[in-house]
Amino acid sequence: MLNYASIVIITYIAGHFISITSAFFIEKYMNKKLGYPSIYLFNKLTGTSEKVCCPSCDELNADKKTKIKNRIINSILYPITLWDYLTQRLCYSQSLPFHLANTTWLMIKEGYEKKFITNSKLLKDEAGLHDDLFRLAYHYVYEFSKQHQTKIQNYVALYGFCRNICLVFIISFWISVPTFIYRFFTESNFIYSLLSMTLSFLFTYVFYVGFVKFYRRYTLEVLMAFAVLQSRETIS
Numbered sequence: 398m399l400n401y402a403s404i405v406i407i408t409y410i411a412g413h414f415i416s417i418t419s420a421f422f423i424e425k426y427m428n429k430k431l432g433y434p435s436i437y438l439f440n441k442l443t444g445t446s447e448k449v450c451c452p453s454c455d456e457l458n459a460d461k462k463t464k465i466k467n468r469i470i471n472s473i474l475y476p477i478t479l480w481d482y483l484t485q486r487l488c489y490s491q492s493l494p495f496h497l498a499n500t501t502w503l504m505i506k507e508g509y510e511k512k513f514i515t516n517s518k519l520l521k522d523e524a525g526l527h528d529d530l531f532r533l534a535y536h537y538v539y540e541f542s543k544q545h546q547t548k549i550q551n552y553v554a555l556y557g558f559c560r561n562i563c564l565v566f567i568i569s570f571w572i573s574v575p576t577f578i579y580r581f582f583t584e585s586n587f588i589y590s591l592l593s594m595t596l597s598f599l600f601t602y603v604f605y606v607g608f609v610k611f612y613r614r615y616t617l618e619v620l621m622a623f624a625v626l627q628s629r630e631t632i633s
Contacts, residue, residue, distance in 0.1 A: 416557065419564035423436040426474050427609060429467070430481070431491065434616035436525035439502055440492035442563045443525070476570050477563075478518070489613070504624035510628075512537065531616065534623040545622045552615035553590075559607035566604060570597035 431437055471478050492498065505526075513533055526534065538545055573594035580587035 412561075415561050415564055419560045422470055422474060423477070423560050423563055423605065423608065426477065427612070431486075431609070433526075433531065434613045435531040435620065436527060437491050438493050438613070438617065438620070439498050439525040441495045442498050443504060468527060471568060473571075474567065476567060476598050476601040476604050480605075488602075489609045493617075501624050504627045505620060508623060508627040509524055509533070526620075531619070535619050538619050538622040538626065542622050542626060545618065549615060549618055549622075552611050552618060556608050556611035559604045559611060563601055563604035564607055566597045566601040570594060570601060573597055 493501070502525075509530070535549075539549065573590055575595050577590035579585075579589055580590050
């Protein structure tokens with residue numbers, strides 16, 4: 398019984414460790430490369446270029462410590478950074494079509510100005526919810542639209558699951574690499590190590606793409622629900 402309890406506790410701690418670590422590395426990497434979905438969904442309204450795999454202004458102007466930290470993160474997430482470079486991020490869509498983005502943004506902007514009395518400059522300078530303003534829409538929808546709660550929770554669970562499994566495959570990849578090298582040069586049976594390294598490399602990006610897509614859908618679900626709520630209140 399004690400052994401079973403110990404396994405449960407260790408598994409629980411390991412799960413939280415993976416969740417925290419994946420949020421620090423994978424989610425931070427995504428936000429640095431793409432920005433928050435609540436911003437890049439409206440890129441076509443601002444004429445923001447969707448060029449990929451080039452350093453941002455923040456990255457170019459970053460201090461030495463930040464550059465070192467970014468290089469460490471990119472090195473650890475090498476399977477993702479390499480896939481991003483090879484595919485040019487064509488595996489996941491980014492901004493909304495112009496007309497849909499424009500209509501949705503006008504409704505969101507009007508809702509924020511009426512409901513939250515936010516500084517108008519935050520909404521007029523650029524399209525997209527900057528400075529964590531997305532949290533207001535999330536809590537508003539969660540409070541006043543019960544039918545959207547389950548769907549939002551499902552998206553949160555799905556993007557969290559994909560992010561965590563992505564980290565597991567990254568760890569598996571970095572364990573497989575030295576194992577494969579060692580077995581290759583010692584003329585041992587390296588086929589299984591090669592297979593493990595290849596599958597880890599592939600599934601890392603599969604789950605990363607899943608994470609990005611579900612994170613985007615979660616954000617889009619909240620924003621669309623918020624926009625519809627404004628429309629419903631205007632009609633009533």
